[in-house]
Amino acid sequence: MIYADNAATTKTSPLAQKAMLDAMERFWGNPSSLHTPGQQAKEAMQFAREAVAKAIGAQPREIYFTSGGSEADNQTIVSAARVGAKKGKKHLITTAIEHHAILHTMDQMAKEGFEITLIPVDESGIVKVSDVAAAIREDTALVSVMYANNEIGTIQPVAEIGALCRERGIPFHTDAVQAVGHLPIDVNAQNIDMLSLSGHKFHGPRGVGALYVRRGAPLLTFIQGGAQESGRRAGTENLPAIMGMAAALEDAVDHMEENAAHAIQLRDALIDGLSKIPHSALNGDRTRRLPGNVNFCFEGIEGESLLLLLDDKGIAASSGSACTSGSLDPSHVLLAIGRPHEVAHGSLRLTLDRENTMEDVEAIVKAVTEVVNYLREMSPVWKALQRGERQYVIQ
Numbered sequence: 001m002i003y004a005d006n007a008a009t010t011k012t013s014p015l016a017q018k019a020m021l022d023a024m025e026r027f028w029g030n031p032s033s034l035h036t037p038g039q040q041a042k043e044a045m046q047f048a049r050e051a052v053a054k055a056i057g058a059q060p061r062e063i064y065f066t067s068g069g070s071e072a073d074n075q076t077i078v079s080a081a082r083v084g085a086k087k088g089k090k091h092l093i094t095t096a097i098e099h100h101a102i103l104h105t106m107d108q109m110a111k112e113g114f115e116i117t118l119i120p121v122d123e124s125g126i127v128k129v130s131d132v133a134a135a136i137r138e139d140t141a142l143v144s145v146m147y148a149n150n151e152i153g154t155i156q157p158v159a160e161i162g163a164l165c166r167e168r169g170i171p172f173h174t175d176a177v178q179a180v181g182h183l184p185i186d187v188n189a190q191n192i193d194m195l196s197l198s199g200h201k202f203h204g205p206r207g208v209g210a211l212y213v214r215r216g217a218p219l220l221t222f223i224q225g226g227a228q229e230s231g232r233r234a235g236t237e238n239l240p241a242i243m244g245m246a247a248a249l250e251d252a253v254d255h256m257e258e259n260a261a262h263a264i265q266l267r268d269a270l271i272d273g274l275s276k277i278p279h280s281a282l283n284g285d286r287t288r289r290l291p292g293n294v295n296f297c298f299e300g301i302e303g304e305s306l307l308l309l310l311d312d313k314g315i316a317a318s319s320g321s322a323c324t325s326g327s328l329d330p331s332h333v334l335l336a337i338g339r340p341h342e343v344a345h346g347s348l349r350l351t352l353d354r355e356n357t358m359e360d361v362e363a364i365v366k367a368v369t370e371v372v373n374y375l376r377e378m379s380p381v382w383k384a385l386q387r388g389e390r391q392y393v394i395q
């Protein structure tokens with residue numbers, strides 16, 4: 001099987017697995033206990049916190065472990081909103097291409113009386129800093145812009161937006177789940193106040209993530225109980241997952257440059273190969289995208305059948321995001337970059353990383369070309385296009 005769905009999840013690396021076993025065998029105590037096994041676990045957790053902090057240029061006390069990216073996103077949005085509301089600020093800014101962990105939380109906040117501004121993106125899938133500047137108001141409680149998009153991989157001008165928010169005194173959050181471990185991040189240089197990350201997007205385990213919150217930035221407690229995580233998240237810590245995540249992140253940061261160079265080489269070859277398919281189009285900017293991200297639309301093709309036939313040929317890919325495939329809604333990201341409904345249904349996302357090879361890329365190009373041709377031969381829409389009874393959306 002060629003695994004080309006690394007944006008959905010990555011394989012837990014041997015290093016991460018080893019750290020998790022270590023946690024279970026040697027650091028099984030409760031970090032809140034005062035006895036020796038407890039204190040050993042507490043110390044191991046502190047090492048993990050330092051590693052996660054270091055990876056993004058933060059202080060260890062600014063890192064709160066969570067159950068993943070979704071929880072981190074939820075907690076930070078709700079916290080900033082409610083703290084803002086106490087000062088009469090009931091306006092929140094985000095973008096049209098966020099992950100549903102952000103968008104659905106924003107919907108929830110709208111029900112609680114907040115006004116939400118969704119910043120659009122241009123056809124290359126990138127937010128304009130001037131649009132964010134124009135949206136900021138006296139009563140803006142939070143700006144949240146994702147670091148890199150999970151569907152089309154586009155990288156947002158986070159540092160510029162951070163500088164703008166700093167100037168206006170508005171807390172700035174970024175969902176960096178797709179970026180951490182893949183792109184260099186420095187929360188101070190980039191003026192980031194809050195940041196979400198998730199273990200399983202950089203070869204750590206799933207069900208664990210972290211929220212970075214700059215000292216003084218808003219953070220309310222979601223899960224009530226004990227005093228874990230400085231009282232911001234109760235519950236006995238999932239030390240195996242935390243240690244696995246920290247080991248995976250250290251490894252990802254140590255090898256970031258070579259991993260990115262490798263993924264970019266494969267990505268660009270894959271884009272070149274798939275571009276040769278007639279009436280195909282790359283979604284998202286050609287270069288301002290995650291190292292391993294490729295996302296294409298093919299005219300006249302339905303995403304689900306493409307995926308199933310590729311799976312038969314031994315290629316694991318995805319259409320849009322894992323959360324939207326399985327539902328019949330077109331991707332909100334593809335709609336945001338201006339793809340019409342009929343095309344937004346038929347996208348293919350291939351996300352490569354350090355474990356993929358150039359042979360994988362060649363096999364993918366061959367398989368996708370065959371499957372697209374096969375599906376088009378059977379498609380009434382394609383026949384109508386060819387007879388000139390319909391207009392091509394993708395030239």
Ligand SMILES: *Cc1c(COP(=O)(O)O)cnc(C)c1O
Nearest residue numbers: 068069070099101150177178198
């Ligand atoms: C995967 C992902 C999430 C959710 O993270 P989980 O750890 O799976 O909850 C949030 N945002 C983005 C951009 C993601 O890619």
